[in-house]
Amino acid sequence: MIRVRRRAGRVAAALGAAAALAAGTTAAASTGSSPDNHRVTTVFVSPWGNDRDSGANPGRAVHSLQRAQQIVRSLDSAMRGDIRVELADGTYQLSQPLALDARDSGTDGHTVIWTAAPGAHPVISGGTLVSGFRPSGRTSGGAQIWSAPAPAGLPSREMYIDGHRAQRASGVVPVTLTATPTGYTASSDLMASWGDPTDIEFVYSGGDGYWSLHTGGLGAWTEPRCPIASISGTTITMAEPCWINSTQRVMRTDGSGRTVNLVGPASVGNHELPTSVENARELLQQPGQFYYDAKAGRVDYIPLPGERPNHADVELATAQTLVSGTGTADAPVHDIAFSGLQFSYGTWDQPSSPEGFSEIQAGYTITGADGYATQGLCQFIAGGTCPFGNWTKEPGNISFNHDQRISFSGDVFTHLGAAGLDLGDGSQNATVKGSVFTDISGNGLELGGVDDPEPAVAGDHTVGNQITDNHIFSTSVEYRSGVGIDVGYAENSLISHNQLDHTPYTAISLGWGGWPDKIKAPAIANSSHGNVVSDNLIYDAMQYLADGGAIYTQGITGTSLADGEQITGNVIHDILDHGHAIYCDNGSTFMTITSNVEYDNQNDWGSRHADYVPPATGSTDDPLDVEHNYWQQGDRDSTARNVTVASNTIITGPQDAPSAIVDAAGLEPRYRGLLSVDPGRGHGAVPYAPQQAAAFAGEGAAYVSFTPTFFDQGRPVTSYTVTASPGGKQVTVDAAAYLKTFYVLVPGLTDGTAYTFTVTAGTSDARHGRAGTEAAWAGAHSAPSLPTGAVTPGPTTALPAAPASASADVGVGDVSVHWNPETVAGGTTPTLSYDVTLTDQKTGTVTTVTETGKTEVWATKGRDTFAVVGGLTHGDAYAVTVAARNAAGLGPAASAGVVTIG
Structure with a gap:
């Protein structure tokens, strides 16, 4: 079924302008390739169309993308100009993915262009419409639950109401757990009475800091999750293989104290205790939360204030792939463009399956019954599979591999449940330009893979791709260890003039396979070279997890400083958590870091690593050149051990740096209209809750700290409110002021009484309410955070030691x-x-x-x-x-x- 959706004119206008700019570039390229390129053939598609029609004009538009694909295939064998598939306004709900291969390619130097009609904003949707909501009961706290029938057995993990993301039912684990080899023993049988234990997931948050209680995970950069297999009385059995892959990673026997995979600990931290629990009807307590009962075929939802689910567009994200392009090294899919389209309502089933989400880094996971003991362990363990580091990649809801000259321009990737766009192995000369990536569960955009470090066949190389002038923000909403742009092994990539902001972990990640230097072994040889990261504006990254950066690199980046990774002209500020603004992690070899502006970060640059790539033996460091940057870290000039640090300037802020660098970073002027495109600004949207709340006691008071909201759903956070329990004492602070101190003082508490605290994010934005309801949305706030641990106020006399x-x-x-x-x-x-x-x-x-x-x-x-x-x-x-x-x-x-x- 294809439905009509009218969208805000400013969104269509901004995207249309960006798409037109990029399309003009494409047309110019086509002009030189054929004297007949002006003979454009158009196939018209419309929600009102009929697949028995020809698609030859708007009055005879076809209905489905698959029918348009059939027509294109009948035309593209002897193209005399571009073929344009023009989508009228509306939502195109897919019953199956649009699966493209070499037969769907442009020929004779021409391009097949899938594009929006002038002024239209078509949405390619993997969603299933849910309707028929009725009141069905109340929570223990008195909140009204609404329920609706939904098809049973769907793989959905995400639901959206009028274009904003609902939150899965979640909360604190309601029992005390003791870890066992197969799961846990609970302090009571409470959870055994819950409706469907196999729906429930335990989440293990990484994190940082001595206030945060969330220091579990599989490293501070991870947030793994595992489903429950069964609950019997007080015995909780976890799903396999997620549990064994997350708790039994093999340790080395050389005394290094490291796992064989060299990445993170052997088991989820904090003695295998989860930091939260998700996806049970019994957890429904807060407005904006939902629970999809796949077995019963029902959705339960607690509406936000003023929200009417029986009159809303409610979508379960159910398709794991919306569009795919699959070629081979010998027969790539090629010369296809997408322009002015929105891709939405995709999901990803693996985290809900017994495989779960046993994470390594950046959305890569360990899978398979013996994954913990063999996957990607290669030369470091008997039976290890090769190459080293070849763990399971997070898929893209839009996915291409072995492709050439694919372009995305002026598109929107939003409301997606895996990675947004994956340009995988063998992607060559692709362009992603002038597009928006936001409200994506995992990585925003993926380029290349980690399964083939040195491709032997030319068509397997990932080379010559350009990612420019995109706005990537509020990604990795569900899998918060994801990154904005994730690049594996790639060559001659250009990542330039993008703006990346509000990400829970790293903004841009490049490279792989550098961890062996932890055990004095060489990084994995690979074909990466010539990658350039330039003139990007990156801020408010690392909002939740730790040990990452604005630009994070690990592994060998080239064969010399001449063809190694170049990081230049980027402006990076307010990178929140522990890591580095520019992070040269294990094995980062032949990087040049120059003319970047960095301020208000925890670290501006780091770090050096001993070089073990032959003939080096660890007596020198991986060669790096760090010069002419403007930063606050202030490292002294040095040329020791193959690392040059020279001619860098200490600044107090951006006003002390060259305006030519500061002004040029981020979107180029003609693309800055994209900054007004935020598909999350739906009726009723509220920010997500702050995370990692923790507290300590003072005399008659407590100090509460938390990581701020990075996903505001288009309604910027203006304040935070801390609430004490018992007593309900509240303190509200300005959001900008909180970021300067990073704690809230809650006075007026009783010494000797134990308190816990929750935090909500508030917004005064009332611009997006429906007519007549603006007042209801003014001052809207998020659900509360998980509570802090209990603290007891009392006299405080011990002064801190000297630094x-x-x-x-x-x-x-x-x-x-x-x-x-x-x-x-x-x-x-x-x-x-x-x-x-x-x-x-x-x-x-x-x-x-x-x-x-x-x-x-x-x-x-x-x-x-x-x-x-x-x-x-x-x-x-x-x-x-x-x-x-x-x-x-x-x-x-x-x-x-x-x-x-x-």
């Missing part, structure tokens, strides 16, 4: 001061801020800067922390000290020495 390893790097009129926190993670009096003090030795003038934020609040012992102090006098000498402040007061200062300002 360790204090030092100072001098700039021009400023100084970058570094130190390590001395308070150990989990301490009773965590640090709230640091006072950095500079005393002018000539005039006696004292300058004190108070540094606050997530780095200061969550940093653990041994982590480098820094702050920049500007406005200093050239030629004057300053004594530099740094001291920590906690709830009890300011501790003793550590000296960073006396420095003379340049």
Whole structure:
């Protein structure tokens, strides 16, 4: 069935402009290839069409994409110009994927273009419409539940109401768990009474910081999840093979303390205890939550205030593939363009299956009954499969492989349940330009794979692809360890002039196979070279997980600095969690990092790694060139061990960097209209709840910290409200102010009483309510976070110790001061801020800067922390000290020495 959907004119206009720009580029390329290219043949498709018609004009439009495909195949064997498949406005609900192969390709230098009609915004949908909602009961808290029939047995994990994402029913685990070899023993049989245990998933959050309780996962960069197989009384048996793949990863026997896969621990952290539980009707408590009972064929939903599900467009995402293009090395699918289209309502079934989501990194998982013991372990264990690191890739809802000259321009990838777009092995000379990627469960865009490091056949290489002028934001909503752009082994890729923001983990990830240097072995040889990451604007990445970056690379990137990875002209700021703005992880060889602007990050650049690629033996580092950057980290010039760090400039903010770099980063001017395209701005949308809430006690008070909302569904967060239990004491703070301190003080509590806290995200945006209901949406807020652990207020007297390893790097009129926190993670009096003090030795003038934020609040012992102090006098000498402040007061200062300002 194909339905009509009218969309906001500004969305269609912005996308249409971007698509027209890119289409003009395509047409120009076609002009030179054939004197007859102006003879464009158009096949018309419409929700009102009829597949028995010819598609020759709008009045004879066909109805389905598959019928249009048949017509194209009848035309493209002897093309004398481009073939244009023009989609009228409406929603095209797929009963099966649009599966393209070499027969659907453009020929004789021409292109098959699947495009929106002028002014239209067609949606290619993998959704199943749900209707007939009726009130069906109330939660224990009194919230009204609405239910509707839905087809049984669908693979759906996602539901959308009027274009905004509902949240799966979730909450805290309601019993105390003790890990067993096959799962858990529960403190009571409560969960045994729940309707369908096989629907339930346990989630294991990674994370960072000594306030966060969410430090499980399979590394701080992961958030694995496993389904339950059965519950009998107090015995919870977990689904296999997810459980064994997530708890029994094989350890090395060489004393290194590492797993054979070299990536993360042997088992989900925190003694295998989940941090939350999802997908049971019994968990339905909050407005905006849903539960799909696939066996009974029913959807339960708690509406948001003012929402009427019986009058809404409710979609279960049910198709795992919307569009695919599958070629071979000898017969690639080629010369196909997609322009002005929206791809929506795809899902992914693996996490719901017994395989679950046993994660390695960036959406790659371990699968199979013996995956934990063999998959991708290659030379490092008997029976290991090769190549090393070949774990199971997250699929794309739109997927191509062995393709040439495929283009996406002015398209929208949104409301998707796997990766958005996957250009896999053998993708060559593809273009993704002027498009929007948002509200995607996993990775935004994937390029290449990790299964073939050195392809022997030319058609298997992933080469010459360009990803430019796209807006990628609020991705990895469900699998929060995903990344905005994920590149495996690829050659001559250009990733340029994109804007990436509000991602829970890494924004751009390149390369693979570098982990063997952890055991003094060479990184995996591969064909990667010539990849360029330039002029991107990246901010608000790393909002949830840790040990990643704005631009993250690992593995060999080329054969020399000349053809190795080039990272240049990027502007990167407000990268929140532990990692690096530009992160050279294990095996990162032959990278050039130059002319980037970086500020307000936890780390601007890191790090060096010993080189074990023959003939190197670890006595030198992987060759890197880090020059002419503008940053706050302030590393001193050095040419030691094959790493050049030189001519970098300390800045206090972007105003100190060349405006030519700052102004050029991100979308080029003609594409900046894409920044107004946000398909999540549906009626009733509310931000997602903050995460990782944690607290510690003060005297008559508590301090509450949490990671902010990165997925706001188009309604920017303006405030956060912390609520104490018992008593209901509330404190509301401005969202921007919270990001400066990264804690909320809740006063007026009773010493000796144990409290827990929840946090909601608020928005004052009322622009998107339906007529007559704007007031209902003003001040809307998210569901509450999971509660913190209990803390008991009381007297606080212990001052923090002096910071360790204090030092100072001098700039021009400023100084970058570094130190390590001395308070150990989990301490009773965590640090709230640091006072950095500079005393002018000539005039006696004292300058004190108070540094606050997530780095200061969550940093653990041994982590480098820094702050920049500007406005200093050239030629004057300053004594530099740094001291920590906690709830009890300011501790003793550590000296960073006396420095003379340049």
